[in-house]
Amino acid sequence: MRKILVKGTAKGTVLKTEMPINFLGTVDKKTGIVSDKNHDLFGKSIKDSILVFPSGVGSSVGAYTIYSIKSNNAAPLAMICRKADLTVATGCALANIPLAIVSEKEFLSFQNGQRISVDTESEDMISIIG
Amino acid sequence: MELTREEESALKGEQGEIMQMAYRILVATGEATDAEKLIPIEWAHLSGVNYNTIGDAGEEFLSGISRDAKVKVKTTLNPMGFDIDNVSDYNLDANFISKQLSIRNSYEKIGVTPSFSCIPYEIFDIPKDGTQVAFAESNAAIHANSYDNLKTNKESAFSALASALTGKSPYSSLRKDDSSNITIRMKVDNPNELTYGMLGFFAGKVGDISVNISGLKKMDNRQCKAMCGGMGTSGTCAKFLFGEGGPDSEKVDFDEKEMQNVYGELNTAEKGDIITLGSPQLGLDEISDLTSKLKGRSFKKRCMIFTPRTVKDQAKKIGYVNELERAGCEILSDCCTCLTPLINKNDVDSVTTNSIKGAFYLKNSNGVDVNLKSLSQIIEDETR
Structure with missing residues (x-):
């Protein structure tokens, strides 16, 4: 079962974490690099990735951070979450980043480094291309 | 979510970029909350005002949309970072002040009432029972749903803004259900x-x-x-x-x-260096009550009181402001304890307050310790 919250298309490489992301204060607005030492994406940039993570957490102002990284060309190409939250949903909507919610099973199937294609208007919506 | 033909056209961008952005936000909010359609709302209350929270990205975004955007319904605004009348008394840098004033200008340009208050339910008339509104400030959304017979989602800063610009909001469960398990x-x-x-x-x-x-x-x-x-x-x-x-x-x-x-979890200090009252901001009845409790007494340390500007103006006329200032209070309008840049951990180690909301943000965002006490206890311990 998939749900599309923000439509769009993207092709890119999966960057996956099992940890929720608090965009406000833990993702650098200019570079997209995760600055939270306790996060398993610490030191990695989310720029130009297909970011796969459980959900956003924390302040609703985090939506402004998502908008900000997009304005600075440091945003993911698309996001895929297990659970919908309004911070990520409205942040992606404003920044025009495709956002899909997927089932637990499908979430588990994504692997770091996989090449995938997201096209919310196509029949498959999300497909592995390599 | 089902959209009308007009809503679809806005989403496709046929009514301009601003409307397209607003509908994209509403659709994402609607899908995230399993709403089946959009419904009209009569009043939006926005968060995302304080430069301390929205930063440069927020300031630039608002400045950008303010060139074309206009709100479609009555729209009111959360507190900002300071009270312009006394900001010089606080150690705030010039960049903060100019960015905050730019945010203020942008909101005014798009037609928002600059109320700078987190208690819209106390300073504006409440519409008739069952009216659909879109309140982003969490305490105001809860108050509206629980005490004022209004209906709102717990909006995000962007979903409330999108509702202000379109006059619509997703028909999510909080707007229709009246049960909880x-x-x-x-x-x-x-x-x-x-x-x-x-x-x-x-x-x-x-x-x-x-x-x-x-x-x-x-x-x-x-x-x-x-x-x-x-x-x-x-x-x-x-x-x-x-x-x-x-x-x-x-x-x-x-x-x-x-x-x-x-x-x-929230009380981390035995005593505070200063006292703050108001998060949510104090209304006129609380100011009146505080004035009578302070008769013949004065605070032994700084006490900051946060209240909407309209309330401060009324309180001035009635004479409460004089009384409170005599008792040692600093009265600030347009801002609030919650996420204030005016309390800084370089100057203050700990704050005494009766506000749970204030305590949470002082601790987590301002990084100061908090001493929680009821108002009557504060007056007993901290005045003479």
């Missing part, structure tokens, strides 16, 4: 506003969308506000239903032990 039984005797704040904080952690609350006695305005502020801080819940709930609802007790757990 969780009931919190209030078991603490002789509660004051601090107790109700902790009850709200506890309820926000236990509930998801709404909670039933049983065992409440008659509450005054200060206590109601404290409960809404507490709940908005800890979770996603946005409505109290007063009563026992159905027979199937899960029962959870709020007793002395649970209260001590919340107190232990």
Whole structure:
């Protein structure tokens, strides 16, 4: 079962974490690099990735951070979450980043480094291309 | 979610970029909350005003949309970072002030009433029962749903803005359902506003969308506000239903032990260097009550009081402001304890307050310790 919250298309490489992301204060607005030492994406940039993570957490102002990284060309190409939250949903909507919610099973199937294609208007919506 | 032909056209960009952005936000919010359609709202209340929280990206975004955007319904605004009348008394840098004023200008340009208040339900007339609104400020959304017979989602900063620009909001569960499968039984005797704040904080952690609350006695305005502020801080819940709930609802007790757990989580100091009152901001009845409690007394340390500008103006006319200033209070309008840049950990180690919401943000965002006390205790301990 998939749900599309923000439509769009993207092709890119999966960057996956099992940890929720608090965009406000833990993702650098200019570079997209995760600055939270306790996060398993610490030191990695989310720029130009297909970011796969459980959900956003924390302040609703985090939506402004998502908008900000997009304005600075440091945003993911698309996001895929297990659970919908309004911070990520409205942040992606404003920044025009495709956002899909997927089932637990499908979430588990994504692997770091996989090449995938997201096209919310196509029949498959999300497909592995390599 | 089903859209009308006109809504579809806006989403495709046929009514301009601003409308396209607003509808994209509404559709994402609607899909995230399983709404089947958009419905008209009559009043939007926006958060995302304080430069301390939205930063440069927010300032630039608002400045950008303010060239073309106009709100379609009555729209009011949360507090900003300072009170322009006395900002020079506080150590705030020039960049903060100019960015904050730019944010203010942008909101005014798009037609928002610059109310700078987190208690719209106290300073504006409440529309008739059942009116659909879109309130982003969490304590205001909870107050509107629970006490004012209005209906709102717990909006995000962007979803409320999108509702202001379109006059619409997703028809999510908070707008239609009036039931909850969780009931919190209030078991603490002789509660004051601090107790109700902790009850709200506890309820926000236990509930998801709404909670039933049983065992409440008659509450005054200060206590109601404290409960809404507490709940908005800890979770996603946005409505109290007063009563026992159905027979199937899960029962959870709020007793002395649970209260001590919340107190232990938020109270981190034995005493405060300064006192703050107001988060949510104080209304006129609270200012009046405080004035009479302070008759013949004055604070031994700094006491900051946060209130909307309209309330401060009324309080000035009645003479309360004079009385409070004589008692050593600093009265600030347009801003609030919550996320204030005026309390800085370089100058202040700890703050005494009766606000659970204030305590949470002072601790987590300002990085200062908090000493929690009820107002009557504060007056007993901190005045002479």
